[in-house]
Amino acid sequence: MKIPSEKEKFSERLKIAISVKYPNLLKNSEIAIKFNLLHPNEPITQQAVYKWLNGLAIPAPDKIQTLSKWLNVKPEWLRYGIREGDKVDIFDETLISLISTLSENQKRAILQLILSFRD
Template sequence: MPTELDEKKAFASRLKQALKRSSKKIETATELSTQFNLRSNEPITPQAAGKWLTGMARPTIDKINTLADWLDVSPEWLRFGVTDMKRRPAKGAKLPDDAIQPTAEELEMLRRLRRLSEYRRQLVEGVIEQFSLDGEIWKD
C-alpha cells in the first residue's frame, strides 16, 4: 500500500510530466507559482510550488483542478494517476474523417479489448493514455 509520501512523489512526477508538455515551459518553482497565480484566485508562494515539484506536499483539490485545467489533463489523472477519464478535446478541435472509420485491425483490437475483464480494460486504457501523453511530450 502506497504511503502518503509515495503519493506526493507520484503527484510531483505527474505534475512535472504535464508541465513538460505545456506550451509555456516551466522550470522553476517561481515560474510555476507565477503561472499558477495568473490562473487562480488563491495565490501560492514559490515555496508551496517547490513542495509540489519535490513531492513534499500535494495541493488541495481546488488547486489541482486549476492545474489540470491549465495543463489540459484530467484532475483525476493529476491527483491519482487515474486515466479512465476521457480527455476533453481542445476547443474547436474536430476529428479527421479517417479517425472516425476504424480499420479492420482496429476493430479486431476492439473485440479483443471488450473480452477482457473490466480491470484489465482499465489497465490497457491507462497504458494507452500514458503513451499518448508521452507521445505529446516527446515529439520526434
C-alpha cells in the first residue's frame, strides 16, 4: 500500500474544497481565472493548477491564503489537513469513518447538506 505524499494529500483536500463550492467540476483554466481574480500577487497558470490537483506541487503560502478565502476553508486545513495533535472526538471519528465508505457522489451530497446548515 502506497503512503500518500504531502503533495497528494494537499491535492485531495483541494479537490474536496473545489467540489463543495463547485459541484459541476471546473476546468483547470476556470480555476486559474477565478483564482487570479482574487489573488493580489502574481497570477497562476493552468499548469500550476494541474500540478496542485495532481499531487505534483503545493502552492506558496500566499496562494494557499487566497485559495482558502475563495473556497471558504481554513488555510491550515487546506495545507496540512487534520494533524495528529488536533482534537477529534469520538463523534467526529465516527462521522469520518462512515463518510469515508461512501461513493464520491454520496460524499458530495453529504457535504452540500452540511453546508446548508451553515447559512
